[in-house]
Amino acid sequence: MSISHQVASASDNTKPSTNSVIAGHLYELGVLLSLLLLCVVMTFLSSRFLTMDNLMNVASQAAVSAIVSIGMFLAILTAGIDLSVGSILALSTMMMGIACVKWGWNPYLSILVCLGTGSLLGFCNGIMLTKLRLPHPFISTLGMQKMARGIALVVTAATPISMFPQPIQFLGNDSVATVPVSFILVALLYIAMYLFLTRTTVGRHIYAVGGNKEASRLSGIKVHGILNLVYTISGFTAALAGLVLAGRVNAVYPLAGVDYETDAIAAVIIGGASFFGGVGSIGNTIIGVLLIAVLRNGLNLLNVDSAYQTFAIGAVIIIAVFVDVLRQQVMKSGK
């Protein structure tokens, strides 16, 4: 029995953990490098890629997705999902359109109608999970996806509404000293969400609930309240994204936001959040959002048929989730 062996066994626990921490950082670095690599490749493949016009275009398209992805990130962080974000976006903006254009309400009040509708629908998603005890948000938000879309189509007999006053166009269409307002909004939202998640008790409770619901409950955390909040925020961010979109195109239409949930899920998972819950950082979600946006833009510039684009996004989701599964295995076997 030598001293050196005792030392070796004392460090037994520490070694694998540093390895898995490094593995986590390597993954984040990997996503960032993939984004850069994709940009470099695109620059070579298309002379139009690295132009100010195109980059601004990518960024303003990414802005809407970035805002939707905030809510999706929270849902996935709690080991859930929100499939209704696209439909909530459509219905919230339709309600705003009706209030503003058809009923002639004050534009600011109409904006409140939009955000209020989104939050309310999100809260309903939460209630279905916590009070009606539906087994998984996959079910409740899938139902909400269909219901909200249905109502959005019914309320205006499936026709778009356009011609909005300036206040409604502000977020999506204005600039402050050449910087689009939507970029500033995204930056502020991500910083605020980062601080909320890491520096507040409620934010830490969201991580706790995602990591282990029963342990959280027994530790005095109001799990149902946290879940209701998460889905309400997700509804709110979907509506806010809708407001930006409505401003940009100066119209609202009932089929807005179709498939937005797919891009958001892809962005969040690529950004390193785990489907198993409790793991992920909002900062990486924005990298995921940009990666998807550049991919879509690149395929457009190369005149790739949209059917192939759809295929590519699907493949990216599967690859990202597969990498997540691999990472979970590394974490487990690291013990």
Next chain:
Amino acid sequence: MGTNQLLLKVEGISKKFPGVQALSMVSLEANVGEVHAIAGENGAGKSTLIKILTGAHQPDSGTIFFDGHMLKDLTPRKAMQIGIACIYQELNLIPHLNVMENIFLGREIRRVESLGILNRAEMRTKATALLAELGLSIDPAARIGSLGVGQQQMVEICRAVWSNAKLIIMDEPTSSLSEKEAEDLFRIVAQVKARGVTVLFISHRLDEIKNNCDRITILRDGHSVAMVDVVDTSVDDIIKLMVGRDIKNKYPKIRARHQDVVLSVEGLNRKGILHDISFSLRAGEVLGFAGLVGSGRTETARAVTGADPIDSGRIMVFGKEVKIRSPKDSIDAGIAFLTEDRKEQGLILIQSVAFNSTMVKMEQYAKYGVLNLGAVRTATRKLARELQLKMAGIDMPVGKLSGGNQQKVVIAKWLLSKARIFIFDEPTRGIDVGAKVEVYKLINDLVEDGAGVIIICSEMDEVMGMADRILVMHEGRITAEFDQNEATQEKIMYAASDIQKAS
């Protein structure tokens, strides 16, 4: 005792993981029909050795002889084929299938081999016969999920026997069993042994090893330090070999001064589960709950702490009645509940030591909901030092800590919640001898400091060694109360099985 015919001989096995020499020059031998124990503290290398024997890991050097052949490049599949079966702590049965289907899973008897049509009648006959041979009264048609953990384990053993295993490795089989169930298990082990099967038995419960095994190989820090005959070795000797030093007193009990009643429970009822539970706890007192698994001890703790709803009853904390409807209410009243299942109910394994330690009443580190991260880290560091938590740093995920250190994080979490009443459900389950003593000392510190402590223990020794007063439960009722000095193992057993002692 087994014959003297050698079945397994392991020589000079070494295994290195990045940064850790898990095993160095480990030797082990077991005869046909022997029950051979492997003992050692957590981290001594027991799991690595098992994984090598089942082919899950490859050794760096050394040889394994099994049944007269040298084993090379062992894989889990090959191990199974040559007759090495392993029963893990987490059982590998399928809850929705019945006993018979589980026994034959993967080795079904078919009517026509190539068509895969099952011969259920024959399987049923064989299963019934096998269960009877092993003296088990389990219905082969019962769904696995409806059986207790103990019976499920028996089914696993049947499965191993059916597969003609020559060596059955049992990794802490009794850790989740009551004493009664454990006794049944050892009866089956004796049956299996009589059929000439060798059993490698890993356990933290040394009295079990002492009572049921033939020889013991003791591992310490990756070395096999001794192989001894059980008959010539006392439990104290085993401990000495395991830890490399004397542990003078397994239960370093200090009786603190008992003060006012801090918790009193009156007429607690939960339909079909708890019946008219009343008891009180004083500051400075350790109150023990004894009884079989499922007798209502954990359920009482869950009801008192708001983890489960109650139908009727009053709970008074520090003399004032409190309405406890959720765990949050009991935490606010100053009650801490350290659950039996650390991984599922106590900790968030993927989160850091700091996160877990401060997750109860996180508001105390915050102003207007904004956390003071410095305060969180300072509080964690201070307590981690006091508890002598072994870790790479407070940002280390708790899932990577050993069982004893995980338990310390759970304790840290509740100490930081400023609770005054601590309910420990199986405080030392799955942690090694050295860490156990530390937990006991901590309980001493708590009562000396004027807290009230409740411990729920399946190990009779533990509850008699640590509790000032013992309540015994049976089928949801409190059936007896003993002072520490009047309690005997016998009295507790009678009360736990609710047999009125013939006088």
